[in-house]
Amino acid sequence: MTTDTDASMESPQAGPAERPLVYKQFFATRLTHWVWAACLFFLLLSGLQIFNAHPALYIGDQSGFAFDNAVLRIGAERTEDARNIGYIQLFGAKFETTGWFGFYRGDNGMMQQRAFPPWATIPSYYDLASGRIVHFFFAWIFAITLLAWLVASIVNGHLRRDILPRWRDICALPRDIAAHARLRFHHSRDYNTLQKLTYAAVLLVLMPLMIATGLAMSPGFNAAAPWLADILGGRQTARTIHFAVMLLLVGFFVVHIVMVLAAGPINELRSIVTGWYRADPESREGN
Amino acid sequence: MTKFNISRRALLSGGTVAGSGALLSGCDVFDGVLRGGNVRDFMEASANGLSYRVQRLLIGGHSLAQEFTETDIRQPMRPNGVTAPTDRTYLEMEAGGFADYRLEVSGLVQKPLSLSLDELMAMPSRTQITRHDCVEGWSCIAKWTGVPLAHVLDQAVVKSEARFILFRCLDTIERSLTGEIKYYESIDLIDARHPQTILAYGMNGERLPVANGAPLRLRVERQLGYKMAKYVRAIEVVDSLAPFGDGQGGYWEDRGYEWYAGI
The missing domain is CATH 3.90.420.10 (Oxidoreductase, molybdopterin-binding domain)
Structure with a gap:
């Protein structure tokens, strides 16, 4: 088994001399990566199950029934020309989503009303109680893993070295954006600027924000720390932020997968499974 | 620096990753265990038990x-x-x-x-x-x-x-x-x-x-x-x-x- 002291050393079984294997990902990084991957999968689908119980998002402390403070609604309705449609209403704008959201064709061929259809939820049928159990189970693992990752990454230097951008990273940003735009990737042990900024945003902002907004929705936690819901703009705003951050994390996932495919999926997968990464020749002297 | 191009192999393996994701998200695969099985019981007992104890610790009887x-x-x-x-x-x-x-x-x-x-x-x-x-x-x-x-x-x-x-x-x-x-x-x-x-x-x-x-x-x-x-x-x-x-x-x-x- 490799240890952290092997970092950036050349592997004894290095392949072609011009493209050496470097030890890129710490054990803690690899382990937490896959735990999160599983957690986020279940959190997303059970979260959409929970959303289906009341498919609307609001701004403020409460949900407007006698006034309108909704920013998003997913539902079904009958149009003036007597068609049943599914829709997503974002602020004032309404988009028809029949077949996808709000109103869709079920397994039995019958049209059904539900915000997110069965393929997007756990369980596939409407079951808020089970959705909540799955959600809170993985929420605990997710949060504990985040804490463990933070401690490990401070200790092993991952945070300082790979996540927090340094001044020279910021200076390299325009060049890095241009390189990404042309899909030119530099294969090295070091993270490039956009990677650092993205991972910093996901790991240090979005993921903690997900936990904070989740806690702010708990009436129990609310009694312990009412300030949390207050600084987030009220319980219903916290719920809206929770949903918005979910969309950002899904967006991150899509870009992440595209980047892995573009940069070389075998090499990328090897580094996040075994830790070893085949780097470009010049990266041996650093980036 | 290597110029980016998607090889057939990359496309294939990428397709496999995406495909397995799509397979998983046909989400009735988890319905069985959640319909009152041991997995559901375990998740319920562990997560709810932890949530309950932490809340009792945080808010006690008086907050x-x-x-x-x-x-x-x-x-x-x-x-x-x-x-x-x-x-x-x-x-x-x-x-x-x-x-x-x-x-x-x-x-x-x-x-x-x-x-x-x-x-x-x-x-x-x-x-x-x-x-x-x-x-x-x-x-x-x-x-x-x-x-x-x-x-x-x-x-x-x-x-x-x-x-x-x-x-x-x-x-x-x-x-x-x-x-x-x-x-x-x-x-x-x-x-x-x-x-x-x-x-x-x-x-x-x-x-x-x-x-x-x-x-x-x-x-x-x-x-x-x-x-x-x-x-x-x-x-x-x-x-x-x-x-x-x-x-x-x-x-x-x-x-x-x-x-x-x-x-």
Whole structure:
């Protein structure tokens, strides 16, 4: 088994001399990566199950029934020309989503009303109680893993070295954006600027924000720390932020997968499974 | 630096990753284990148990739920669950303006009580403007007036072996082939003695409406809405929840929702 002291050393079984294997990902990084991957999968689908119980998002402390403070609604309705449609209403704008959201064709061929259809939820049928159990189970693992990752990454230097951008990273940003735009990737042990900024945003902002907004929705936690819901703009705003951050994390996932495919999926997968990464020749002297 | 180009191999392996994701998200694969299997039981016991203990640690017996101001009351209280009981006893009571209503307090108490609405309203009262959080996700702010449950329990003198307070309701929430199921709920003595736990007979400055649980409903402000039983008929002080319903401590708890509903 490799240890952290092997970092950036050349592997004894290095392949072609011009493209050496470097030890890129710490054990803690690899382990937490896959735990999160599983957690986020279940959190997303059970979260959409929970959303289906009341498919609307609001701004403020409460949900407007006698006034309108909704920013998003997913539902079904009958149009003036007597068609049943599914829709997503974002602020004032309404988009028809029949077949996808709000109103869709079920397994039995019958049209059904539900915000997110069965393929997007756990369980596939409407079951808020089970959705909540799955959600809170993985929420605990997710949060504990985040804490463990933070401690490990401070200790092993991952945070300082790979996540927090340094001044020279910021200076390299325009060049890095241009390189990404042309899909030119530099294969090295070091993270490039956009990677650092993205991972910093996901790991240090979005993921903690997900936990904070989740806690702010708990009436129990609310009694312990009412300030949390207050600084987030009220319980219903916290719920809206929770949903918005979910969309950002899904967006991150899509870009992440595209980047892995573009940069070389075998090499990328090897580094996040075994830790070893085949780097470009010049990266041996650093980036 | 290598120029980017997607090779056939990259496309294939990428397709495999994406394909397995699509396979997984045909999400009925998890339905089996979640339909009351060991996996569900394990998740429920571990996560709910942890959540409960952490909440008890954080808020103990005394932290108060957030209270709001008159200006935060912007709409009528959203009713949920049963909003118009059709039970004969209830309808008769309602027709008489709840003059015949009696709250029975029994079980592990030294002095069982039978209290009329007037007697309850003559007791010390508490008024609080709080946010009602439904398990479905919505919230609504309203003002509640009622007698602290602790006061009623003190009048009845709770015996030392008591552990839970069970609330029996007048409304039938489910009618099935096996019979009628009346709503019921339960809380522990920590929440029962919490200063904001009241038996409310007033809402937003008026008598509690039928839709919101007239003549008497429970408020347990640090938990979700389904804990706050409406149309409360009787309070039973017990040492175990096992003998009631399916033994989980409430109508919704018997259907898979957690007993301690602080999240």
